[in-house]
Amino acid sequence: MKRFFTLLLSLTLLTGCSSLHSHQWNDANYQQPSTCSICHETRGLPLQADFDAYGITAFVTTGQSAAYTTRCQEEDLSAEGTFTVSDHQIIASDSNHAAVTGYNWHIITMTIDMEDPNSNEYGFLYNYFITDFYDIAGFEMSYKANESGSNSFTVNYNGQDYDKCLCQSVTSSSNWTKKNDGFIKTVTIVMNILIPENYDGIVIGVRNSALDTEGKYLFNEYYSRDDFILYRVDG
Ligand SMILES: [Zn+2]
Numbered sequence: 001m002k003r004f005f006t007l008l009l010s011l012t013l014l015t016g017c018s019s020l021h022s023h024q025w026n027d028a029n030y031q032q033p034s035t036c037s038i039c040h041e042t043r044g045l046p047l048q049a050d051f052d053a054y055g056i057t058a059f060v061t062t063g064q065s066a067a068y069t070t071r072c073q074e075e076d077l078s079a080e081g082t083f084t085v086s087d088h089q090i091i092a093s094d095s096n097h098a099a100v101t102g103y104n105w106h107i108i109t110m111t112i113d114m115e116d117p118n119s120n121e122y123g124f125l126y127n128y129f130i131t132d133f134y135d136i137a138g139f140e141m142s143y144k145a146n147e148s149g150s151n152s153f154t155v156n157y158n159g160q161d162y163d164k165c166l167c168q169s170v171t172s173s174s175n176w177t178k179k180n181d182g183f184i185k186t187v188t189i190v191m192n193i194l195i196p197e198n199y200d201g202i203v204i205g206v207r208n209s210a211l212d213t214e215g216k217y218l219f220n221e222y223y224s225r226d227d228f229i230l231y232r233v234d235g
Contacts, residue, residue, distance in 0.1 A: 021039065023036040023038065023039070023041065024036055024037045025037075025043065026159065027159070028044060028045070029046065029047060029156060029158060030046055030049060030134040030135065030156065030157075030201070031157065031158045032046055032158060033045050033046050047134075049133050049134045049135075049201075050132075050133070050134060050135060050136045050137075050220060051133045051134075051136075054223070056220070056223060056225075056230070058225060058230060059230045059232045060083075060205075060229060060231055061085070061231075062087070062088045062231075063084075063086070064084070064085060065082050065083065065084040066082070066083050066084075066229045067080065067081075067082065067083075068080070068081045068082060068083040068112060068126075068206060068229060069081075069226075069227075070124055070127075070206075070208050070209045070210065071124070071125050071208065071209040071210035072118050072119065072121075072122035072123060072124055072125070073122060073123030073124055074122040074123055075118075075122045076210070077118045077122060078118065079114060079119035079122075079124040080114075080116045080118075080119075081112050081113055081114035081115070081116065081119065082112070083110065083111070083112055083205075083206055083229045084110065084111050084113075085108065085109070085110050086109045086110065086111050087107075087108065087109040088106065088107070088109075088233075089106070089107040089108075090104050090105070090106055091104065091105050091107070092104055092105070093105065096192075097192065097194070100194060102162070102196060102197060103162070103164060103165070103194050103196055104194070104195065104196075104197050105192060105193070106191075106192075106193045106194075106195065106202075106233050107190065107191075107192050107193075108190070108193065108204065108231070108233065109189075109190050110189045110191070110204075110205075110231070111186055111187065111188050111189075112126055112186070112187040112189075112206065113184060113185075113186050114185050114186075114187075115179055115182055115183065115184035115185075116182075117182060119185070120183050125209035126187060126206060126209055127206060127207045127208075127209050128169070128189050128191075128204065128205065128207075129205060129207060129219070130143075130193070130202065130203070130204045131202075131203050131204075131219040132155060132201050132202060132203065133200070133201040133232065134155075135155075135201075136218050136219045136220055137218055138154070138155075138156065139153060139154075139155065140217065140218060140219070142154035142155075149168060150166050150167075150168045151166065152164075152165065152166055152167075153165045153166075155195060155199060155201060155202075157196045157199050162195070162199070164194065165193075165194055165195050165196075166192070166193070166194040167191060167192070167194075168191070168192040169189060169190065169192070170189075170192075171187065171188065171189045172187075172188050173185060173186065173187045173188070174186045174187075189206075193233060195233070200232065200233070200234035202232070202233040203230050203231065203232050203233065204231050204233060205228060205229045205231050206228075206229050207227050207228045207229075208226075208227035208228070210227075211224070211227045
């Protein structure tokens with residue numbers, strides 16, 4: 001009987017404790033569900049990422065190559081090549097990358113090797129892009145091209161807007177050099193991306209230049225699996 005009373009007393013105390021406040025629910029964000037700011041109880045789920053909502057799933061990893069199909073420059077013909085993410089460095093700062101508290105620089109090197117006969121004869125086009133896994137529209141509306149060549153954007157991470165994000169791209173290409181019966185050219189794209197520490201939402205890559213994007217502004221409006229190679233910037 002004594003044990004029964006003790007148990008009853010504890011239950012009463014627990015109930016009484018939670019009635020001391022009414023929950024103050026913060027909005028859910030892409031990383032966390034709605035959370036009470038007083039007791040940290042959660043309800044529901046984090047917001048659904050746009051890439052999950054649209055079923056965009058295929059990513060290459062660092063060091064991995066993938067077949068790249070694009071369009072010839074001088075004729076409406078396809079050209080086949082190879083896309084590789086050859087390097088991904090993460091640093092707080094160096095002599096070319098100024099430190100920003102709470103952010104890291106991601107320096108990602110991507111290459112496109114083209115050697116098929118169509119590209120040898122008619123040249124080739126390529127397109128690269130940057131978008132956001134969680135909030136495509138929010139990313140694209142915040143993205144601003146600056147005169148310095150350093151583009152700025154905002155991402156929301158753990159419910160907080162980070163508006164000091166930057167993306168600077170440098171592209172270069174080799175001359176056509178003899179290989180087997182034809183020629184090969186390599187395009188190198190280095191993207192320097194400043195994002196919050198541990199943020200895993202930036203997606204970069206290349207797309208088929210034959211893809212018609214006219215009148216379409218958001219990534220999900222013109223994405224098709226066969227025309228894109230995606231790389232997720234995490235870590
Ligand atoms: Zn609460």
